[in-house]
Amino acid sequence: MEGNQSWITEFILVGFQLSEEMELLLFIIFFLLYIFNLLANGMILGLICLDPRLRSPMYYFLSHLAITDISYASSNLPNMLENLVKHKKTIPFVSCTLQMLFYLAFGSVECLILVVMSYDRYMAICHPLQYTVIMNWRVCTVLAIASWACGFSLALIQVGLFLRLPFCGSQKVNHFFCEIRSVLKVTCGETWINEIFLYADSVFILVGPLSLVLVSYVRILWAVMKIQSMEGRKKAFSTCSSHLCVVGFYFGIVMIVYLVPDNSQQEEQQKILFLFYTFFNPLLNPLIYSLRNAQVKSAFLRMLTKESR
Secondary structure (H helix, E strand, O other): OOOOHHHOOEEEEOOOOOOHHHHHHHHHHHHHHHHHHHHHHHHHHHHHHHOHHHOOHHHHHHHHHHHHHHHHHHHHHHHHHHHHHHOOOEEEHHHHHHHHHHHHHHHHHHHHHHHHHHHHHHHHHHOOOOHHHHOOHHHHHHHHHHHHHHHHHHHHHHHHHHHOOOEOOOOEEOOOOOOHHHHHOOEOOOOHHHHHHHHHHHHHHHHHHHHHHHHHHHHHHHHHHOOOOHHHHHHHHHHHHHHHHHHHHHHHHHHHHHHOOOOHHHHHHHHHHHHHHHHHHHHHHHHHHHHHOHHHHHHHHHHHHHHHO
């Protein structure tokens, strides 16, 4: 069969080859994880909005991180849950394209927000006297808007390059959602331009930001080591440890998936990594920040105390 994308109505998501009973079990587990993700990130957003003590640049950017986590999970999980409970594996072409756009966009935005958060910590610890002047609300707003605009712009470029490709033959995508590299494999056109842009995108949005984060934390570590009191060092490290944990989880998984050369023998392992990233990374962010951040824990306790009165 010959044609182009105008003749394509749907893709078949191969996902994992499982029995109907196992699919129902996974539906229950994944549905609970998804609801917990919404509640945990929603709690972070609620605390930041309601507690005046959390009105600082650090928590402003954390609220954007929570929004991207909710949005990323919601861009592909509802369709996956529907397929599990209905035992079907199809997705319309338009839905697949939108899913591709949103997961690329929200993933890119999260990378950039993490870089901005590291810059915020660098300014707070290395330049405390100028911190409130430099990190004013205008600067914070510009940094947040720039992160979102850049993330969506890069995603639109990738999707635009994808839409120019013709399709023929099988439309079976060896993934549980419309992951761009897996969808590109079912096209019958030349994809080298897409692959070059995708790799360049990965370097720009992963290697570049990670390098900036590492530079920021080297400078932070150097500044912290100059602090005389142990209490001061402990406080400085506690403000950065949560962010470092999130950065480690996020960049570690995504770089393995997108910067390691594509290998058909590793497709199943990559699907498992994506599954972990899709379900657990959005959950880990609020858990890490709530368990390791004293101010967030205090805000949560204050909210509980108000509710009990």
